[in-house]
Amino acid sequence: MSTSSxxxxxxxxxxxxxxxxxxxxxxxxxxxxxxxxxxxxEVVQYLNAELGYNFLVDLTGSHYPDKENxxxxxxxxxxxxxxxxxxxxxxxxxxxxxxFPSLTPVFSAANWMERETFDFxxxxxxxxxxxxxxxxxxxxxxxxxxKEYALEDETRRDKNDTFFGR
Amino acid sequence: MSELEVNKKYNVQVSTxxxxxxxxxxxxxxxxxxxxxIFQNVLKVDGERILHAEQTVGYIHRAFExxxxxxxxxxxxxxTDRLNYCSSPINNLGWHMTVEKLIGAEMPKRVDYMRVIVMxxxxxxxxxxxxxxxGVDTGALTGFTYMFQEREKIYDLFEEICGAxxxxxVGRIGGFDRDFSPEFYSKxxxxxxxxxxxxxxxGSLLERNxxxxxxxxxxxxxxxxxxxxxSFAGPNLRAAGVDYDVRVMKPYSSYQxxxxxxxxGTEGDTYDRFMVRQQEIRESLKIIHQALDNxxxxxxxxxxxxxxxxxxxxxxxxxxxxxxxxxxxxGETPIPVGEVYHSVEGGNGELGYYLVSDGGRNPxxxxxxxxxxxxxxxxxxxxxxxLLSDAILTMSSMNVIAGELDA
Numbered sequence: 001m002s003t004s005s006x007x008x009x010x011x012x013x014x015x016x017x018x019x020x021x022x023x024x025x026x027x028x029x030x031x032x033x034x035x036x037x038x039x040x041x042e043v044v045q046y047l048n049a050e051l052g053y054n055f056l057v058d059l060t061g062s063h064y065p066d067k068e069n070x071x072x073x074x075x076x077x078x079x080x081x082x083x084x085x086x087x088x089x090x091x092x093x094x095x096x097x098x099x100f101p102s103l104t105p106v107f108s109a110a111n112w113m114e115r116e117t118f119d120f121x122x123x124x125x126x127x128x129x130x131x132x133x134x135x136x137x138x139x140x141x142x143x144x145x146x147k148e149y150a151l152e153d154e155t156r157r158d159k160n161d162t163f164f165g166r
Numbered sequence: 167m168s169e170l171e172v173n174k175k176y177n178v179q180v181s182t183x184x185x186x187x188x189x190x191x192x193x194x195x196x197x198x199x200x201x202x203x204i205f206q207n208v209l210k211v212d213g214e215r216i217l218h219a220e221q222t223v224g225y226i227h228r229a230f231e232x233x234x235x236x237x238x239x240x241x242x243x244x245x246t247d248r249l250n251y252c253s254s255p256i257n258n259l260g261w262h263m264t265v266e267k268l269i270g271a272e273m274p275k276r277v278d279y280m281r282v283i284v285m286x287x288x289x290x291x292x293x294x295x296x297x298x299x300x301g302v303d304t305g306a307l308t309g310f311t312y313m314f315q316e317r318e319k320i321y322d323l324f325e326e327i328c329g330a331x332x333x334x335x336v337g338r339i340g341g342f343d344r345d346f347s348p349e350f351y352s353k354x355x356x357x358x359x360x361x362x363x364x365x366x367x368x369g370s371l372l373e374r375n376x377x378x379x380x381x382x383x384x385x386x387x388x389x390x391x392x393x394x395x396x397s398f399a400g401p402n403l404r405a406a407g408v409d410y411d412v413r414v415m416k417p418y419s420s421y422q423x424x425x426x427x428x429x430x431g432t433e434g435d436t437y438d439r440f441m442v443r444q445q446e447i448r449e450s451l452k453i454i455h456q457a458l459d460n461x462x463x464x465x466x467x468x469x470x471x472x473x474x475x476x477x478x479x480x481x482x483x484x485x486x487x488x489x490x491x492x493x494x495x496x497g498e499t500p501i502p503v504g505e506v507y508h509s510v511e512g513g514n515g516e517l518g519y520y521l522v523s524d525g526g527r528n529p530x531x532x533x534x535x536x537x538x539x540x541x542x543x544x545x546x547x548x549x550x551x552x553l554l555s556d557a558i559l560t561m562s563s564m565n566v567i568a569g570e571l572d573a
Contacts, residue, residue: 028267028506055410056397058507058518058535075520077507081394081408084415088507109397112543120231135224135572144232151236 006083007031010051019043030088037074037091041101041127047078047087048106055079056103057086059113061121065147071095072123076103076113093123102128120145176210176217178551189217192554196225200558202299203568207545207557214553219546223539227572234532238497239265239339242532247333249536250570253292253513254334255284255324260510263418264519265339268506271470275462277341278420282457283354284327284336285419285510286450290361291320292513293401293443293450296565300440301372303562304381309368316364319357326350340474341467354458362451369444379437386548386560387435396544399537400515402564405442406434412511419510423460424453436556436563472499497527514538514565538570 014020014033019042022034035043047053057077065071070092079086091100102125103110114125115134122143125131133140142149170179195206204225210218230245237245246257259281266273273281298313321331326349328336337343372378388398393406403410411428413421429445431438467474475494476487493499503525509518518535541564548564549557 026504027270028504030505030507054394057509057516058520058533060520060533062522062531077518077520081410081415086416086507107397108392108395109540109543112539116539135227137224144229151232 006080007085010047010053010085010087013046013051014043017042017046019046031086032088032090034090034092037093037100040074040089040091041103041105043089044078044103044106051080052082053078053080053085053087055081056107056109056113059103059110059117061117061123061145063121063145063147067092069094069096072098072121074100074117074123098122099124099126101126102131104128119143122146173212173217176550178212178215178217180212180215180217188212194554194557196222200303201561203566203571205561205566205568205571209554209557211554214555216549216552216554216557219549219557221542221545223542224572226568230534230573231532234529236528238527239499239501239529240494240497242529243337244333244335246534247335248569249534249573250292250513250517250538250567251332252295252565252567253288254332255288255336256292256510256512257517258334258336259285259419260508260512260517261519262337262339263510264506264508264521265473266468267508268504268521268523269470269473269502271340271468271473273341273419273468274464274466275420276464276466277468279457279461280342280346280466281337281419282421282424283454284324286453286457287320287323289450289511289513290447291317292565293447294320296513296562297372297440297443297447298368299562300382300436300559301378303559304378306372306375306378309371312364313368316361319353319361323350323353323357326353338467338474340470341465343475345466351458354454358451358454358458362448365447373441373444382437382440382559382563383435384433385436385556386552386563387433388544388548389434392544392547393434393541396541398515398541398544400511400513401442401446402434402439402541403515404429405431405438407432412509412516416509418508424456426450426453436559439563499527501525501527509535512537514567514570515541534573536570536573538566539573542566542571 019035019039020033024032057079059076062073072093074091077086077088100123102114114128117123118131119133119136120143173180190211192209192211194209195201196204206222208220209216234242243258243261246261247254249257294313294317298310301309324334325331328334388406390407393403407430409428409430426449429442431442471490476490480487481491501523503523505522507520509516515537520533521529522531524530549560
């Protein structure tokens, strides 16, 4: 089966279950699928069991403070090694409900990836066996990859970023 | 052989002779001469038998992803050096390719081939460290001393390309900063002539050595299913019997032009990981030979003036070159909005870059898929029930690099 027809089959299958909120293929030929956070575990279980997506490439988060009610995003890449098809899934989360189902029942690899995402963004992974900080110190009381934490100390006055800062 | 019984709490078989009902807690690390890097493992042991292990990571976390959000694209390359510092050039070039993918730049074939040579050399250096250290951890120091001499020669080659040895910062977005020098080619030819002989000597010390085989076969095994479930990649996954290699599955930098084999193991134990790396070194040599023989003529950089620094003489003479120079150095190049995921086959497996650009001078979000971080989770499962000395061996054969683990 060629890669594109397998991809069509995947999209069809996901569509028939009503999982896809938005599907785009971008100019880099990467396939972006937006799903609802509460369906994420079912989506992954379906892909893994029915369509042989057996490799969780990566899971991470990002923060878009300007998007109202979609401030946080969980992004994961999942790949079928036999058909060589990689998909990127995204779920938008509101800052008022930062919950995402843990993918650990399907992929053991999700364990630390989710801990890392929790550590840096504060996204709660429901059903995770051991959701603790992983790279930062345990008693840290904030999630440093959020955009409100500028890299440099904002109280400093000796640096002028007017021209070259973001 | 003494009788075995199952410890009920940890579900591990332990010898009846050693049981006195006492389980000791042992801190292996954070700094320990047998772990090569800053790793802490809190072990629950019954005698020498490991019942339970728990890792602590993050001792050298340097916030690379946060740092990257305030740096122009060019200035992120030195950060990537410090991920897997045993094979920095792969990290550098992987990052360059990610940015090139984002801006849609096509590289000339010559750049691709030059990159392949650099990347395969660093793969050899990376595997040499890992394999010779497996020897050290089994008590065979000799091979280590010989192979580190060879690794020094590879570092000499890197020095000839870019001036640096360990943290190379090699190449640029859009190619290389200069062509390979004639000295580089002559050194590389000498290396290619002498290395296989010395390497085979190293191989003959360990590959079919009865003591080494008894020591490593069956130590720290993992099945193909579990390895996939843990998203293993690279030599560790291939040792378990899954032939996944990014160079073949999603070819980048013209890897489709080369003829090479992907060695796979069967058991996923320390011996298989060692042998897969040994064989990969030989395949890498094949690739370097092919790249050298078929090196295309042409430029060592792509024609993308808004990203690739103009030659210094031009900057002093021409207005355009001066403007480009200023814009690139100040990070004012037009970056398209978009997001890409690009991965390369690093020394330890799929090294991925997830890059989100909002058109600004720095990435909006950059995430490194670090193979070490992902497969090191499986360590407790792999060493459960084994001896303490096997645990050390398992760690070194997985090639866990602290820099890549903690980012």
